[in-house]
Amino acid sequence: MTGRNRSTWSALVVLTLACIAAPAQAQKQYGPGVTDSEIKIGTTTPYSGPASAYSAGAISATAYFAMINDQGGVNGRKINFISLDDAYSPPKTVEQIRRLIESDEVAFLVNPVGTAPNMAVVKYINQKKVPHLFVGSGATVFNDPEHYPWTMSWTPHYASEGEIYAKYILSEKPDAKIGILAQNDDLGRDYLMGFRRGLGDKAETMIVSTQAYNTTDPTVDSQVVSLKASGADVFFIVTIPKFSAQAIRKAYDVDWHPQEIVVSIGSSIAGAIKPAGFDAAKGIISAAYQKDPADPQWRDDPEMKAWNVWMDKYNPRIGKSDYYAPYGYNIGYAVVQILKQCGDNLTRENIMQQASHLNMELPLLLPGIRLQTSPTDLRPIKQMRLVRFNGERYVLFSDVIESN
Template structure:
């Protein structure tokens, strides 16, 4: 009897050990909707059509980048299934597309949806569903609000910070300047204007002679530019998206208005704005940068730029290589890749957000030297540094030092 009992005891111990091992193995892998042993489903929304369609190349670049990731074995052995929809930069359409991604396609997260009004329209929905709205393609300051919106995170330097940097430059170079502001009449435009006015401080009231808004549905802003010129402003803060930025530059040349021209960085693309507007019309424009400019010969032998060109040669050969938005799409996709790799086999939405909020001094090949990605549980602003640039010839020239764009700073 004792031998049988011993054997039974040993058998029970073996079963217990097996059960423990199995549960240990199971514990190592955790999935939410949109993730499995073989796949990670990523949702995305871009304006492939409509007034902001110049940004569509960002989605195409990301798609190409995830093809590269998949060809190289995926992320921890899982292939990325990248599902991207067009919303034409129309918030009601964004809502419709995000519901489709979450409820029909069942994605793990929504990555880099573009635009301030579109993201505003889906923020509450995604947070109520606890679906990451990760590395949004807009610099609105409100994306850095982990307390109220723990499932939404920005990526690029925020608009208020950038506006403050420009204001400091104006105070230094034209302390008695008369400033005209043109801005898109939405949260994106107003965010830039707030930062700029905060940066001017007490002098804002005396220096700003007009704040003119335009609607994204307008076919042209020519009449707005004519109006601003008539007021004899000698500083122009141009807060417009690419289509309108190119129109402004052309019209200013046509009517002979030559103020100090500050253009927000979201329209500083050579391929989408400066070239269509005419290089000869774009001389001297000031903007800011945090990504390497693909058109700048300075980066010819740079390792990060070489890797970018190799990626394009193989996965996106038709890309316009002087388009800054291609570099943007590439670099933000690398940031997501980093967060997903760090998530390991725990591909829950909660853990992906945790990893995205735990990035320390991440250097990426497309960022300017000295600019690093940093996040924490209380800071959802991954990039907060920029450098001022001036357009000369057919390229941007950097000047001054790397400036911290912290709103509090």
């Protein structure tokens, strides 16, 4: 073969190989944070500060992804989950979210925690068109596809949950005198909006006192004393776990024994009930959407058995009574399902497309409750059931309640 023919033949081989490879390459579409071997995901959570109990969720999600990576990852790609401390401080959240997007170049964000922290970054994240998935807040602002199409919540909406409690009070104790302790931010305002809506025109007469607190306050003792003095016989506690524990304990210590209702985000046995004391918390009512590992009805449940095995191997740092252990597990499961559905199209646009078209069960959601989203309704979880603490664990006592 002459030199000229050899060159022509080599060119033909190169062209043929390029043509063969082109379809395979065309099938893969990657956005920032994605390679053939890795998918970078980011979050912020309060590993320090007044809301540090919530960090168990991120620790548990990290442990779930570690299990997935040990199994080979998702479609051959390992998950690199970058979880940064923001101390539940909005300025710190801004700093850390900018780092995740601009420096770490994550593909998307999953379950950053807190209403005020997420409010501080939601506009920026949407301007950057980064999927902002499963936000750790039930504030209604995080279901606003018109203004924030890249953002979706995880927690059932606070306003809807507040309405559920109001309807329960009207049916069981219509002559109640209600005292309220609420966090002084959008979290507290959303719960109270729904609670008042549920009480309707009776809100003005039934609510006899409302006390607020800030997350920087050392205690809520004075607020609880004021609420007792109001004569309230129902105590609606709209707080994060640290302050739930303080409120429950103080009411017990001052010999005030109203019917206590604690919002789901402040009801963790590990984060709120145990620090308050099991005797002090007996009879508390809350709402749930996920299985309680301490509930004996799930003892033989295959999904709960698998969770216990996973906890022992991958998540021993977190107690099995911690609300945020199954929480993080469920979130990890949902994220992996979204990534599986994306296949090799791992652009931010397709990740958001898959997240906004969910219809799936999760292993540790209560029966009858499932994730469902659409482009016009980005709330994944819309259903809850009422529970009562019996001195050892929460016991279900209502059917599935759908929120509007």
